[in-house]
Amino acid sequence: MKEAVHYRVSMSRPHSHLFEVEARFPPGQDVLDAVLPVWTPGSYLVREYARHLQDVTAVGPRGEALPLHRVDKRTFRVKAGGQAVTVRYRVYANELTVRTSHLDGSHGYFNGATLFLYTEATRHHEHRVTVVAPEGWRTFCALEGEGETFIAPDYDELVDSPFEIGPHTPLSFTAAGVPHEVVIWGDTVPDAERLTADLQRICEAQARLFNGLPMRRYLFLVYLTDKGRGGLEHKNSTALLFPRAGLQTLRGWEDFLTLAAHEYFHLWNIKRIKPRAFVPFDYSQENYTTLLWAFEGMTSYYDNLFVRRAGLMSAQRYLTRLGETFTQLHGTPGRRSQTLADASLLSWIKHYRPDENSPNSAISYYLKGEVVCVLLDLEIRRATDNLKGLDDVLRLLWRRYGDGSGMPEEGMEAAVQEVTGRDFTPFFDLAVRSTRELDYSVLAHVGLQVEYRVRESANDKGGTPPPRKNGEVKPRGWLGLTTKGSATLATVLEDSPAMEAGLTPEDELVALDGYKVDAANLLSRCEDKRPGDTVRLTVFRRDKLMEFSVVLGQKPADAIYLTRVDKLSDAQKAAFQSWLGATWDETLG
Template identity: 40%
Template sequence: MTATVRYALRPLRPEAHLFEATVTVDAPDPAGQRFTLPAWIPGSYLIRDFARQIVAIRAEAGGRPVALTQLSKHEWLAEPCRKALTVTVEVYAYDLSVRGAYLDTARGFFNGTSVFLRVEGQEGRPCSVDILPPDGKAYADWCVATSLTPLDVRKKTGFGRYGAADYDELIDHPVELGEFERVTFKACGVPHEIVVSGRHKGDLKRLARDARKICEYQIRLFGEPAPFARYVFLLYVGGDIYGGLEHRASTALVASRDDLPAKGDKTISDGYLQLLGLFSHEYFHSWNVKRIKPAAFAPYDLSAENYTRLLWAFEGVTSYYDDLTLVRAGLIDAERYLALLAKTITAVERGAGRHRQTLEESSFTAWNKYYRQDENSPNAIVSYYAKGALAALALDLTIRERTGGERSLDDVMRALWAKWLADGKGLAEDEWERVATEVAGVELADFFAAALRSTADLPLAELLKAQGVSLVFDAAASASDKGGLAGSARPGKPRAVLGARTAADPAGVRLTHVLDGGAAQAAGLAGGDVLVAIDRLKAADVDRQLARFEPGDTVTVHYFRRDELSSAKLVLGAAPRDTARLALSGDARWLQHP
């Protein structure tokens, strides 16, 4: 591979969280070369302005400084020069999430969108990147893990030169640096790696065995061969963290160290189940959004928002298949899956926003609503992840019902994959529905109109009943009751509730969200208020403190709004019947491996 754009990256000062990244252009624009840094990263739909973390930038050619003029918050123009032009940036990296860059004396991690300047006009040319180790004996055991194509790297550590076909590929392979553990396996003949950094005592061999089942199921769902020659899971484990971001041949993940399976434990804890679901979700994206994608993302414009009404189909459908994969791959049984499904149904049911925002609207406004949530969000928006997953379930069961079991959502996904393999084009805004209708061979216009463009509740009870699964709603037994299997909570008298979501606060109990139509809203309380007393007793455990009250009772609450102390009389409400219970009474055929 002949590179015409050459990059280099090194941890400059780990103790100060500074990376140094350079880009060298052999043939800069004779009128002056423009450089930009992405404003967002694909898969996370929020303008993040990565350029704000650049703390220094300079340019040179032929050993002499070249003037740079900043054109906008993320654009620079170099003065005309005839020789190879090198621009160097120093980037502050202390974002522990999967979206940015992180560096300290223990580890490093970066996405290319945070560190690699784009050479305007030459973004389609081949790139090379030299990944260099930090200076000092303290880093002698550091290694590199990435899905980038190695060109000339040290076999033991992985430091050295990597290649990419173009800028778009360069920024789609995150990189982990440091001392980490690595476990490998093959899925359908394709090499896979799980790289785990962070302190832990987990059983990585078991994680690899279980991940292999996930990967093989999904590869076979779409059809071999897999769309990559090698795949890497980059997992950082720490305290109370969780998240993932998909890439074309890898994923970056963060999770609690306690979610890893313990050595010798053959059960699947709730934490480990959540981790397996995260692996499944991001891996499914290898097909659904990294290849099959909206036309609005083909290509990405990383300088501004890219609007589409199809995020429900890419995040929601993926959220449906992540847990479905676990049961079809034999990792959990049908009842464990139904318990997970009940929690998703409950999460959607508890948001009044589902009656205000459609799935298409949720997708389109992700940039300023879903990714910028506040204390009123449950009342105003619906999640294209959670309700999108339920819409995918409803569509799957609807297709099965209307075709007598001859077709399913699996067939739709395979058809979308075949289309991408044939033309590599993004989907027009109405094309996903057209493909689904053609594959099913039955009319689905009524379904899509109701599920995507109205705020009507999905007909899940009727659809699940046809599969031998009953769905009922009852009141939550406690604030921690998120739904589950029928009989998982003891019935009792109606609970008295505030009509608000809460969190612990050093001064008492903070109201994170005040729900539409609830007691707290009627009394004038607001999100962010801190309850300090309930019925003249210190606010601490709301469930316990309200246990001896009945719905309709009046209590006095004292609270701080900012630095002002106020009080209000609050008429307690009854816990709403918004908690899903599922029971298996038939064969639930759709859960079985096809």
């Protein structure tokens, strides 16, 4: 049996934000290269975790110092001489996100990729982690354990198992016969009983799709903060970051459930069914695939759908949220510049590194991927007279690639064609491999159609019909930009009046037509004018006062909502009920 790699993690001074780590590698290597990943699976950006390592030294089996030097940004080379080596170091952890690590007086949280040096020679050995926690703190991790030591069969599973250490009392529930724990940091939830009950219903709804759960236990790590939202999936756990105030509202509670449903669905879709390009992970550099839209976009489609299937969201509410998603896509000019396949491939330099021009040049594979998967599900249902759907494609992928062997780049398309017996090449050519507008006509299969209206304000997300107004609705003036803070331009949209006039991001607002203006009232004051009117916008650009004449355009009708088609047929009603599990009598009036 191969000898295990052993880690010891302690935190003697939590307020220093420093984890103290010892990594003991078994004998056998003459020269040992201990390396740290530059990224973590599920978050496709090179984050250079080694920048947080300090005070790195190495000793032999009798405690004698061994020569160590840094070869490159992530590699520490030790002259081991075939003997066991212990590398000691500290890791600065003061970034509270689901993909990094954080340590202070209230808790410790870490992702393995940020903390654990490894060697390629021992990557497939068993890895054991012993956590030395401050008094009164407990350690939570989805790995199997012996006391305070947690055991991973290899380095990949270790990296895929985050740790939370703190004075927490977990919540628990059982779903589909599998025990689940919920560990919460940052605040208490307003209704713990409701939280576990809702999570249980979502987990069991997903388990029904795949006829059971693929793990022996599961761990939710929940971080309630002042702001921020995100999640990171793992093989048997997830980390969820969510604003604590959000749980006090119905919309916020719903958002939290969709976030949890999203990460839980990754148990199958990417943690086990994964791109072949990720097998094995290369932790030293980017791992490229054109399929992230299928893994993240499809998961985004199913997160709302499973909250609906769990009975925690009405069909009407689901359609409203769907309209909001369509609106967000339609309001992103980058959909005309970047294909969905390229958005997946270039996530390493695009999605996780947005700038002021990103809305013009790129599209989120989460966002467009979700919309494409809605349309794909309905196309499959239409092609098979509602006998099959995207669920059947997922089950096929689970049977074929659920062992972790990896799905080839053409695997998604091939599975759809196998399930339907139809050639779906034209659909994928349009939706995934081109920048042409999507075809929403398939919505008619379930009795729906898209309608467009002008947004009522900058906070209008679409999804709902226009408010009823008395009298004629006058066209509104439009600048074509977004703002940030109190007085700064954030993005100037492609082909907009503002771009034609020469305005640019980071211009600081001063006045409109000679009167003081800020971000809060700039757009509304322009909307009070008519298309074709000329306004004078005064700004500071790098501390220089400048004035621009802008000929206002007409505010576009880019908010989308869903309505039922005229003369709804019995077949459309049946298809709708098969899709959303609701009758038309309880939906859209």
